[in-house]
Amino acid sequence: MSAREHEAKHLLQVYSQFPIEPTNAQGVYLHCNGRKVIDFYGGHAVAALGYGHPAMLETLDAQARSLFFQSNAVAMEVRAQAAETLARFAPPGLEHVFFVNSGSEANENALRIACKITGRSRVTAIEHGFHGRTAAAGMVTWGARKTWYGFPGGPFNVDFVPRNDVDAIAGKISSETAAVIVELVQGVAGAYDLDQLFVTNLAEVCAKKGALLIVDEVQTGIGRCGQPFASSIYAVNPDMITVAKSIAGGFPCGALIVNGAIAGEVGLGDLGSTFGGGPLACALVHTVIKVIQDDNLMDNVLELSRMLAEACPVGPVESVQGIGFLLGLRCRRNASEVVDELLARDILVGNSADSKVFRLLPPLILERQHMQQLIDSLAELPE
Ligand code: PLP
Numbered sequence: 001m002s003a004r005e006h007e008a009k010h011l012l013q014v015y016s017q018f019p020i021e022p023t024n025a026q027g028v029y030l031h032c033n034g035r036k037v038i039d040f041y042g043g044h045a046v047a048a049l050g051y052g053h054p055a056m057l058e059t060l061d062a063q064a065r066s067l068f069f070q071s072n073a074v075a076m077e078v079r080a081q082a083a084e085t086l087a088r089f090a091p092p093g094l095e096h097v098f099f100v101n102s103g104s105e106a107n108e109n110a111l112r113i114a115c116k117i118t119g120r121s122r123v124t125a126i127e128h129g130f131h132g133r134t135a136a137a138g139m140v141t142w143g144a145r146k147t148w149y150g151f152p153g154g155p156f157n158v159d160f161v162p163r164n165d166v167d168a169i170a171g172k173i174s175s176e177t178a179a180v181i182v183e184l185v186q187g188v189a190g191a192y193d194l195d196q197l198f199v200t201n202l203a204e205v206c207a208k209k210g211a212l213l214i215v216d217e218v219q220t221g222i223g224r225c226g227q228p229f230a231s232s233i234y235a236v237n238p239d240m241i242t243v244a245k246s247i248a249g250g251f252p253c254g255a256l257i258v259n260g261a262i263a264g265e266v267g268l269g270d271l272g273s274t275f276g277g278g279p280l281a282c283a284l285v286h287t288v289i290k291v292i293q294d295d296n297l298m299d300n301v302l303e304l305s306r307m308l309a310e311a312c313p314v315g316p317v318e319s320v321q322g323i324g325f326l327l328g329l330r331c332r333r334n335a336s337e338v339v340d341e342l343l344a345r346d347i348l349v350g351n352s353a354d355s356k357v358f359r360l361l362p363p364l365i366l367e368r369q370h371m372q373q374l375i376d377s378l379a380e381l382p383e
Helices: 002-009 055-064 076-091 103-118 135-139 167-171 198-211 280-293 296-311 333-343 368-380
Strands: 024-026 030-031 035-040 092-101 122-125 156-159 178-180 212-216 240-243 254-259 317-323 325-331 357-360
Touching: 035 198, 035 296, 035 368, 055 280, 076 092, 076 254, 076 280, 103 122, 103 135, 103 178, 103 240, 122 167, 135 212, 156 167, 178 198, 198 368, 280 296, 296 317, 296 368, 325 333, 333 357, 333 368
Parallel strands: 122 156, 122 178, 178 212, 212 240
Antiparallel strands: 024 030, 030 035, 092 254, 240 254, 317 325, 325 357
């Protein structure tokens, strides 16, 4: 019986899956029943350091042996160190961290804080954005109401701004708006990078109307765009940043990073999590960020994404969108055909919500030879 057939016996069938079954992974390669597949999908942008990275294994082993778990009911140096490392990596002014377990949970808490602090009941989001599947995160996810956002009502009212429509911004942010939430590069939408002018205007109108700016860096953060956070690339100063995915390289973890003004408004009992800030996740947060910095992985991201951009158009790919290692390759034909054809050549890439775009979210340790293999394979495919 295949793993897929075995899964179907007891797991809810809610995921469409790639036709591979990895049993082992090392570096950027997934080993699947005798096949060695290059992972340009990175487990949904999670495997920042690839698989089996020695620093991660040593960290996990040492932390598991010394202190496997304690909750936030006690202080721990490993948690303090992770928060300090993350705050130093974050854009200036964002120095206060709340650890959670996922991207949705980070956004849920950011939105909750925004409504509470401002006393306002509207949130503005951007069309085609994705922020998660919990109640508040689902409210601000484009299209979610039609699919899995199944609650009878929502925690606040939402206004969606068409992306890059500068003229629409002012009409969608008012003195009733608690927060604006935005992905600067819309990941699920196909690594669609928003225009600088649109983002600058969004931040300006937020400041004018007293709405808090939440930048969802769940996909863009932790070096994936060639800078620690995409907020720096766009030169915006968010009140809050949310992160998850790469932050602990595959160990479940998320975080909310806020500025001093917000931290000053959050008090005892306002937020909470049993597993958030657990020692295994925290030890890995410190290690992942340290390796990204020590091994100059953000330079690697910039160099290899430039290499790909220079090779395009190639084969069925007519253009590249996105930044760094959050890339959308726009095809002349249906992207899912190209995804299948690449997988037949042992290269795993991801689909997106845009039928013409497939996504690359590879580990930051990817090498030139891997990018060259992708380019060569694309060149062999029909236009
Ligand atoms: N925000 C963004 C930008 C995402 O891409 C995702 C997941 O894909 C989420 C939030 C939700 O994260 P999680 O699945 O960890 O809850």
